Amino acid sequence: MAVTTETMPTETQPGTAVVGGSDAKIDAHAKATGQTVYADDIHLPRMLVGRLLRSPHRHAKILSADVSRAAALPGVHGVLTGADLPIRYGIMPVAQDEHALALEKVRYHGEPVAAVAAIDEETADEALRLIEVEYEELAPVSSIADAMKPDLPLIDGEGVGRQVNRKGTLEFGDVAGGFERADRTYEDLFFFEGNTHLPMEEHAAVAQWEPEPRGRLTLWSSTQVPHYLHRTLAKVLELAPGRIRVIATPVGGGFGGKSDPFSHEVCAARLAMVTGRPVKFTLTREEVFYAHRGRHPVLMRVRTGWGEDGTLTAMAFRTMLDGGAFGSYGPASTYYTGALQTVTYDVPTYKFEGVRVLTNKPPCGPKRGHATVQPRFALECHLDKVATDLGIDPIDLRLRNLIEPYSYSINHLRVTTCGLRECIDLVDAASGWREKHGKLPHGRGVGFAVGSYLCGAGLPIYFNDMSQSEVQIKVDRGGGVTVYSMAIDIGQGSDHMLVTVVAEVLGLRPRDIALVAADTDLTPIDLGSYSSRVTFMAGNAAVQAARRMREKIFAAVSADLGVPAGRLVARDGRIFDGDDPEIGTDWRAAVEVASVLQAPLVTAGSYKPPKLAGPYKGGGVGPSPAYSYTASIVELECDPETGVVDVERVWIAHDIGKPINRVSAEGQIVGSVYMALGEALFEEQAFRRGYLKNPSILEYRSPTFLEMPEVESFLVETDDPEGPFGAKEVGQGPLLPVIPAVANAIYDAVGVRVDEVPISPDKIVKALQQQAQGKEPRVGPKAMPEFDYGEPVKVDPPDQLSLPEVLAP
Amino acid sequence: MAVTSTSKQLVVLNINGDVYELAVVPTHTLLEVLREDAGLTGTKHGCEQGECGLCTVLLDGRPQFSCLTLAIEAQGCAIRTVEGLADKGELHPLQQAWGETGASQCGYCTSGMLMSAQALLERNPSPSRGEIREALAGNLCRCTGYLAIIDAVELAAERMRSEA
Numbered sequence: 001m002a003v004t005t006e007t008m009p010t011e012t013q014p015g016t017a018v019v020g021g022s023d024a025k026i027d028a029h030a031k032a033t034g035q036t037v038y039a040d041d042i043h044l045p046r047m048l049v050g051r052l053l054r055s056p057h058r059h060a061k062i063l064s065a066d067v068s069r070a071a072a073l074p075g076v077h078g079v080l081t082g083a084d085l086p087i088r089y090g091i092m093p094v095a096q097d098e099h100a101l102a103l104e105k106v107r108y109h110g111e112p113v114a115a116v117a118a119i120d121e122e123t124a125d126e127a128l129r130l131i132e133v134e135y136e137e138l139a140p141v142s143s144i145a146d147a148m149k150p151d152l153p154l155i156d157g158e159g160v161g162r163q164v165n166r167k168g169t170l171e172f173g174d175v176a177g178g179f180e181r182a183d184r185t186y187e188d189l190f191f192f193e194g195n196t197h198l199p200m201e202e203h204a205a206v207a208q209w210e211p212e213p214r215g216r217l218t219l220w221s222s223t224q225v226p227h228y229l230h231r232t233l234a235k236v237l238e239l240a241p242g243r244i245r246v247i248a249t250p251v252g253g254g255f256g257g258k259s260d261p262f263s264h265e266v267c268a269a270r271l272a273m274v275t276g277r278p279v280k281f282t283l284t285r286e287e288v289f290y291a292h293r294g295r296h297p298v299l300m301r302v303r304t305g306w307g308e309d310g311t312l313t314a315m316a317f318r319t320m321l322d323g324g325a326f327g328s329y330g331p332a333s334t335y336y337t338g339a340l341q342t343v344t345y346d347v348p349t350y351k352f353e354g355v356r357v358l359t360n361k362p363p364c365g366p367k368r369g370h371a372t373v374q375p376r377f378a379l380e381c382h383l384d385k386v387a388t389d390l391g392i393d394p395i396d397l398r399l400r401n402l403i404e405p406y407s408y409s410i411n412h413l414r415v416t417t418c419g420l421r422e423c424i425d426l427v428d429a430a431s432g433w434r435e436k437h438g439k440l441p442h443g444r445g446v447g448f449a450v451g452s453y454l455c456g457a458g459l460p461i462y463f464n465d466m467s468q469s470e471v472q473i474k475v476d477r478g479g480g481v482t483v484y485s486m487a488i489d490i491g492q493g494s495d496h497m498l499v500t501v502v503a504e505v506l507g508l509r510p511r512d513i514a515l516v517a518a519d520t521d522l523t524p525i526d527l528g529s530y531s532s533r534v535t536f537m538a539g540n541a542a543v544q545a546a547r548r549m550r551e552k553i554f555a556a557v558s559a560d561l562g563v564p565a566g567r568l569v570a571r572d573g574r575i576f577d578g579d580d581p582e583i584g585t586d587w588r589a590a591v592e593v594a595s596v597l598q599a600p601l602v603t604a605g606s607y608k609p610p611k612l613a614g615p616y617k618g619g620g621v622g623p624s625p626a627y628s629y630t631a632s633i634v635e636l637e638c639d640p641e642t643g644v645v646d647v648e649r650v651w652i653a654h655d656i657g658k659p660i661n662r663v664s665a666e667g668q669i670v671g672s673v674y675m676a677l678g679e680a681l682f683e684e685q686a687f688r689r690g691y692l693k694n695p696s697i698l699e700y701r702s703p704t705f706l707e708m709p710e711v712e713s714f715l716v717e718t719d720d721p722e723g724p725f726g727a728k729e730v731g732q733g734p735l736l737p738v739i740p741a742v743a744n745a746i747y748d749a750v751g752v753r754v755d756e757v758p759i760s761p762d763k764i765v766k767a768l769q770q771q772a773q774g775k776e777p778r779v780g781p782k783a784m785p786e787f788d789y790g791e792p793v794k795v796d797p798p799d800q801l802s803l804p805e806v807l808a809p
Numbered sequence: 810m811a812v813t814s815t816s817k818q819l820v821v822l823n824i825n826g827d828v829y830e831l832a833v834v835p836t837h838t839l840l841e842v843l844r845e846d847a848g849l850t851g852t853k854h855g856c857e858q859g860e861c862g863l864c865t866v867l868l869d870g871r872p873q874f875s876c877l878t879l880a881i882e883a884q885g886c887a888i889r890t891v892e893g894l895a896d897k898g899e900l901h902p903l904q905q906a907w908g909e910t911g912a913s914q915c916g917y918c919t920s921g922m923l924m925s926a927q928a929l930l931e932r933n934p935s936p937s938r939g940e941i942r943e944a945l946a947g948n949l950c951r952c953t954g955y956l957a958i959i960d961a962v963e964l965a966a967e968r969m970r971s972e973a
Contacts, residue, residue, distance in 0.1 A: 024908030031916030032904040032923065034851020034891035041850035200855045200863060200917040200951050252853070252917030253951050285856040491915025491952045663911040667957055671914065674954030697860040697949065705942040708955045 017571055019504045019725045022662045025496040026510055027250070027489065039204035039222040039249040044278040047206070048077055050268055051124040052281070053114040053131050054290060055106035058140035058360040058690040059155065062104055062113070062133060069130040070116060075123035077275040079131070080115045080267060087236045091228060091260045091365075093462045095327025097156060100236060100266035106135070107155055107325035108360050109691050110290030115267035117279045140360040142690040144299055144322050147357035148785040155325060155358040162787075165323050166334045167355040168618045171792035172410045178314025178349035182305025186389070188382045189301050189781045191756045192374035194322065195683040196294035197367050198702055201252020203291060204282040205265045207272035218245045219269050222252060224259040224490055225528035228461060230520045232261035233269055248518035251529075254490035255675070256366035259530045260293050260328055289695035293365030294685060296333055296356075297322040298374040301784055302382040310392045312401045314349045317341060317375060320784060321356040326363040329370070330356045332457075332621050336371035339622030341379050342409035343452045344420060344629070345401045350410045353789035360690050366530060368675060369453060369732045373739065377757060380449035380740030384747065393437065394448050394744070395428055405718075408798035412614030413622050417718035417728070419655030420450060423631035426653040426714045431633040437748060443640050447745030450631045451736025455657075455720075455729040456533025458612040458623030467606035469537040470524035471545045473502065475553075475601035479588035481506060481513050483545075486526035487538040488518040492731045493664040494534045498542050500660050501724050505546035506553075507570030508587065524604065532729035535660060536625060537607045539724035544605025552601060556594035557585060610722075616795045626720050628733035629655040632673075634741040638749040640768060643761030645681055645746060647709045650738065654713070657720035657728030668730040669713045676738030678703045684758050755780025820881055824849065825893025833880050839873075840864045842880035843890060851891040851920050855949070862948030865921035866890050872928040891920035894927065902965040902972075903927060912961040914952030922948045926962045934970055938963065 030036045067079040082103030090096045102113045114131050118124035138153045146152060147163035154161050179185060205221040217239060223229050226248040234241040251258055264281035271279040283291060298321050305314040319337040323330045338352030367373075387394040403409060405418040427448070428434070436446045460468055472484040483502050489495040499513035516522050526538050550570055557575045558565040561583060569578040576584025585593075594601060612623035632652040638645050650673050659665040682701040686693045694700045713734075719726035739757060747753055752767035756779060763779045771777035817832040824847060831846045840857070843849045843866070855861035857876045864875040867889040894901040903923050906912070913919045922945065929936055929944040936944065941962045942955075950958065 025911070025913075027916070028908030028911075028913055029900060029904065031913040031919050032891075032900070032907045033895055034849075034920050036916055037850070038853075038917065040854075041844075043845075043848075043850075198951055200861065200915065200949065201853070202855065251915060253915040255951070285858070285861075491913075491917075493914070663909075663957075667911040667914060667953060670954035670956050671952050672954075675951070696858065697856045698858070702949065702951070704949065705946045705955045705959070708942075711954070711956060 016504055016725060017507070018500055018510055019660055020658060020662065023510060025493055025664060026499055027495050036250050038201060038252050039206060039220050040282045042206045042220055042280065044206065044208060047278040047280055048117040048119060048275060049121050049124045050115060050117045050264070050271055050279045050281040051128055052112040052264060052267065052287070053128045055102060055109060055111040055113050057106055057135050057137055058109045059138040059153070060106050060135040061138065062102060062106060063136055064134045065114060066132040067114060070127040073123065073127050073130060075119040076116055076127045077277065078117040078271045079127065080270060085236060085266060085270060089232045089236050089261060090327050091329055091461060092327065092331055094331050097327045100263045108362050110362055111325065112263040115271060117271040117275055140690040142359060142361070142687060144297070144320050144357060145785055147359055148787060155360060163358040165327060165356045165358045166331050167789060168335055169353045169789045169792040170338065170411070170616065170618055170795060171351045172795050173349035173797045175314050175316060175349045175351040179305040182313045183308045184306045185303065186382065186386050187301065187303045188385060189755065189784065190378035190381065191781045192298045192377055193757055194295050194297040194364060194685040195679050196289060196292055196685050196700070197255040197257030198700060199253030199255060199257055202283045202285055202288050203258060203262060203264060204280065205268045206278060206280045207268035208278045209272040209276060211276060216243050216245065217269055217273065218247065219265060220247045220249050221265050222258055223248050224251060224254045224488060224530055226486060226488060226518050226520055227525060227527055229261050229265060233266065236266050237269055245519070245521040248488040251488060251490035254529065255368045256370065256530065257293055259528065260365055262291060285697060286695045289692055290362050292324065292362035292685070293328055295367040295373065296364040296371055298337060299781055299784055300375060300378040302378050304382065304386065306386060306390065310390050310397050310400050312345060312347060315341065315347050316351040318784065319354040319375065320787070321354070321371065322359050322364065323356045324359055324361045324363040328363045328365040333366065333371040335618045335621035337375045339411065340372045340452055341375055342411050343413050343415055343627050344403060344450055346403050347410050351792060355787060355789065361687060362692065369735050372453065373736055376451050376736045377740045377743070380737065381743050381755060384744040395424060395433060398450060399424065408800055410797055411622065412619060412798045414612055416626055416722065417657060417720045418627070418629055419716035419718040420629040420631065422716045423629055423653035423655055424450065426716065427631050427633045427651040430712055431635065431651040433633055436635070440748070443749055444637050445745045445747065445749030446633055446635045447741040447743065447748055448633050449737035449740035449744060450629070451733060452627045452629050453729060453733035453736060454531050454624035455536040455626040455628060455723065456609065456624055457531040458609045458625065459620040460527055467525065467608045469526045469541040470604060470606040471538060471541040472524055472602065472604045473545045473549050475549060475591055477592065477595050479591045481508065482516060483513055483542060484516045484523045485538055485542065486518055486520065486523040487534045488529050490529045492529065492534070492668065493661065494529060494538065496664060497535050497539055497660045501539050501542050502546045504725065505543060505550055507575065508573060532732045535727050535729060536723055539727060540607040541605045543724045545603050548603035548605060549601065552598040552603065553590050553594045556597040557590050559597055560593045561585065614795070616793055625722050626657065626728050628728045628730065630734045630737050632737040632741045634738065634745045636742065636745045636749060638746050638764065640750050643764030643768065647677055647742065649709050650711045652711060652713050652734055652738070653716055654730060654734050655716040655718050655728065656730045657723045658717050658726035659715055660725065660727050665715060665730045666713055669734040670711050672732065672734035673711050673738050674703060674708055676735045677742065680739040680742040680757060680759055682758055752777040753780065818881065820884055822880065822883060822888060823886070824888045825890060835881055837880055838876050839866070839878040839880045839883045840875035843875060849890055849892055853917055853920055862925065863918055863921040865924045865948060867924055867928055870928060870931055872925045891923055894923060902968045903961065906961040906965040910957045910960040910964060912953060912958045918948060918950040922950065922958060929962070930966055930969060935966055936962070
């Protein structure tokens with residue numbers, strides 16, 4: 001297989017001045033003083049309040065919708081129903097199955113059905129009460145088991161049948177042969193319950209319409225994906241994209257939950273157009289639970305074959321995803337449940353079967369780690385069991401099967417830098433694993449797992465050959481530097497990353513650099529804050545733009561001082577001769593010279609990943625220009641009476657390539673540990689007969705200060721040759737190993753397996769009771785529903801020799 | 810104003826040392842009045858049910874959920890919000906420390922967290938990590954995993970003690 005590489009040249013200057021530092025983020029003080037303007041903080045003259053009417057039914061036909069009384073209410077300026085916004089949309093081109101407001105039928109309890117804009121919240125709420133919708137209820141589909149029944153009404157379509165939304169079956173190499181070669185074969189079932197992002201900021205959007213003939217729409221929104229939102233608005237509103245400006249406001253927490261286009265965004269825009277006044281929607285906390293797009297519930301089966309010596313011979317992975325009511329990212333989610341098992345271990349033959357079904361529940365989508373988190377939980381718990389059975393230490397079992405750096409995985413994923421072995425060694429030593437595992441008193445245990453994640457999806461969401469990120473830099477005559485990028489800071493620190501890499505190249509400090517971000521009128525493309533892509537992609541684009549700017553400045557200074565440009569260095573606010581640092585000029589004087597000799601002082605850079613997609617259908621999901629790696633050990637106490645788990649300490653080592661900012665990087669790691677612990681132990685999007693049981697912060701239990709353990713984190717620096725200044729991702733990968741490490745630690749503590757997330761005390765107690773009765777000490781799924789995944793697409797293993805030598809270390 | 814039969818009522822609020830005379834709907838919470846009538850949007854909301862702590866402000870030095878406090882109840886109290894932490898543009902030690910330890914990621918919980926931390930340090934200038942956890946347990950954060958916040962409070966407390 002031919003591989004095209006578009007490698008950025010590596011920085012040749014020894015060391016860095018600001019990259020890898022620990023300075024406060026540029027947005028830190030605005031956030032700490034209340035100055036940052038989030039979407040709900042926007043207030044425009046004459047602004048109306050928008051509200052959504054939501055379905056009281058899980059699954060029903062809409063027979064009629066009468067809005068006349070609502071529209072007649074004084075103070076109401078606009079009312080919309082599904083018929084006003086009939087064009088379907090969806091984040092993925094192959095899943096255009098959503099309406100801004102339900103048309104003809106509702107698919108879940110909480111689905112938007114109508115929208116109003118009124119002079120204040122009280123009037124808007126009263127208007128919602130006056131809207132009369134007549135429904136005819138249909139039998140609801142509430143679970144994967146329901147979705148596999150042949151006789152329930154189809155959610156997407158007419159008649160009855162199985163609710164198959166997407167399926168894929170792939171086979172790499174001779175899987176049957178791999179299992180035949182095995183001395184032992186193991187099989188386990190796992191279930192990962194759905195959970196949600198729970199961002200602290202409730203979604204909000206403000207729309208403003210400038211009347212015809214210019215006819216321009218501006219939408220401010222707390223979105224992770226201003227570009228995809230821009231495209232959606234153009235489609236649904238039938239407006240030329242050039243007449244729409246989307247401004248992503250600083251996002252008060254996303255975690256993947258603000259990466260779809262949403263009803264309230266489309267309705268705000270349409271209501272601004274029909275009323276001629278600005279309209280703001282802010283979801284209530286309960287509505288945020290219905291907007292969802294969170295972690296898919298996934299039922300999984302893992303089969304592996306092993307030699308007696310603990311060498312993996314084959315793996316077969318089967319998944320069933322409960323997608324909720326719509327497609328969303330589902331086509332990608334489906335394949336992600338099978339994509340990244342292969343980038344941590346040398347899997348010689350591999351089969352993946354996945355199916356996503358629709359159910360009458362809020363739509364699932366991407367949450368931190370997207371759909372790689374559930375299979376990683378399953379795989380790492382399975383490996384713990386295999387190790388126990390083979391009598392091999394769980395860490396040693398992994399070490400025997402690690403993937404090699406600079407190799408292809410069996411499913412054609414190009415692995416470059418890989419510091420997984422170093423990560424494992426660090427947590428092994430720091431935690432005292434060898435003295436603890438299997439040796440701690442009853443009720444106390446340690447668990448181990450690893451994980452890996454993308455540094456940006458290799459392919460854009462809609463097929464195109466364009467760059468995935470572009471950055472412009474402008475230097476004004478006073479020396480001020482402004483960076484323009486559509487990347488949106490969702491708390492992950494992308495703003496600071498951008499100014500840091502530009503400051504590094506230009507020899508300035510991050511706080512010297514101004515940033516204009518996430519505005520489709522003002523900034524060049526960035527596809528959005530998802531798939532851990534921003535540091536790698538926007539970072540590389542920014543480095544390229546900055547180098548081009550530096551070339552201009554160096555050319556001017558070279559002419560002015562008579563020093564060859566190749567000898568010039570930009571550092572500490574000066575441009576100087578590297579051979580004789582006394583000869584030089586300060587930045588501002590250099591810019592004045594360059595403004596004469598090199599005008600205009602405007603440059604741009606762009607980034608497009610190498611062509612990495614594997615040669616098969618589904619091969620677009622999983623490729624990334626680099627992978628991050630993480631290993632984690634969790635130590636906990638599990639009360640054998642109550643099943644209550646107290647996580648005492650977490651050790652975690654992450655191969656980040658190189659950190660751009662150490663404080664931010666460690667913050668992402670600790671935040672990932674936190675979110676993983678919540679998912680492992682408490683958090684679930686729990687339903688009773690298709691109604692969400694816990695749509696409030698109190699009922700959706702998440703960890704507080706009191707449950708969060710101390711974390712010992714390590715950065716492993718593999719200096720990725722394609723990452724900006726060697727950097728890889730850190731926002732999502734560190735979440736992956738922590739959930740299975742908790743499960744494995746509980747087994748180490750009390751000898752029971754809970755093969756189901758969340759691992760709540762009741763499940764532990766049930767497993768302990770079974771243990772006491774001499775039954776299998778396990779709680780978890782016992783079977784997968786029958787389903788025909790179809791004949792696999794057979795894919796030959798990749799040619800390891802084709803990996804370009806230029807990339808090898 | 811069609812359906813709201815409740816007439817607005819004049820309230821006098823002392824916010825960060827400034828006197829605000831505002832006509833407000835009597836059923837509106839202090840949170841709503843701060844954000845919508847006084848224009849002080851630094852105070853955030855995450856649930857409006859007293860479950861997340863984002864809207865915490867100080868009433869006479871005590872931390873209160875402004876979403877569970879009616880504006881009319883807050884009359885006569887000294888109300889302090891995040892906008893009142895910095896002194897003439899000089900950052901409060903907590904705000905300074907927040908940036909240094911990375912205690913804000915998305916920043917949405919920051920205002921309420923800072924106010925709870927300020928209330929803690931006023932009554933206990935040298936809290937242990939455990940005491941910080943207890944005092945801030947009513948404030949949720951989804952980004953940081955809390956540890957950087959504990960670090961920031963410790964750092965600020967230490968600096969405030971050495972300045973005092």
